[in-house]
Amino acid sequence: MSEEREMHVFDGIEEHDNPPPTWFNLLFIGTIVWGIGYLILMPGIGPGLLGWSQNKQYDAEVASAKERFAKAAPATIDLAAAMNDPLVVADGKKIFASSCAACHGPEAKGAIGPNLTDAEWLYGGTAEEIVHTVTKGAPKGMPAWESQLGAANITKVAAFVHSLGGGL
Ligand code: HEC
Numbered sequence: 001m002s003e004e005r006e007m008h009v010f011d012g013i014e015e016h017d018n019p020p021p022t023w024f025n026l027l028f029i030g031t032i033v034w035g036i037g038y039l040i041l042m043p044g045i046g047p048g049l050l051g052w053s054q055n056k057q058y059d060a061e062v063a064s065a066k067e068r069f070a071k072a073a074p075a076t077i078d079l080a081a082a083m084n085d086p087l088v089v090a091d092g093k094k095i096f097a098s099s100c101a102a103c104h105g106p107e108a109k110g111a112i113g114p115n116l117t118d119a120e121w122l123y124g125g126t127a128e129e130i131v132h133t134v135t136k137g138a139p140k141g142m143p144a145w146e147s148q149l150g151a152a153n154i155t156k157v158a159a160f161v162h163s164l165g166g167g168l
Helices: 022-041 054-072 079-083 086-099 127-136 151-162
Strands: 007-010 013-016
Touching: 079 086, 079 127, 079 151, 086 151, 127 151
Parallel strands: none
Antiparallel strands: 007 013
């Protein structure tokens, strides 16, 4: 050791006072400055100068997701167009298999719920009336599907039901 530093000796053990390197001190002071800056800008001691909050960020992300989703899957679709589009009717068939077949049977020929393939209708057999029944439900055990499926899916499944042969 070239320069003489303060030294402490105890029990034959020499203890030198080695100052920490400059880079370490800068890093150490830097974390304190960063921490104070963070507490001032972000919610910490107070609400934070930047005005950022979890709720605001969440709302912004939900809004942008809704916007993107609305373009990918419109909330409503045109009934007449749906009935004439085999792809949409095929979509309706899938919805029927997962949401309706349990009560109306896999072929829609009736089980707990009535046969939907004949021209006998309790609540009307036009596509509009089927949409209405599925949306609002019917008193003797037919659930309302409005909130669960949404208007676009109800239009699809109604177009499928209407195509089964009983549609008026
Ligand atoms: C929990 C059993 C159940 C499920 C699931 C169900 N239905 Fe029904 N549905 C019924 C019953 C029971 C009726 C008869 C209601 C009445 O007479 O008031 C009915 C009636 C109907 C009618 C009216 C038939 C007519 O003669 O006017 C239509 C249309 C219909 N359902 C379509 C659907 C579609 C489409 C789905 C799937 C989205 C579906 N149902 C799911 C039980 C069910």
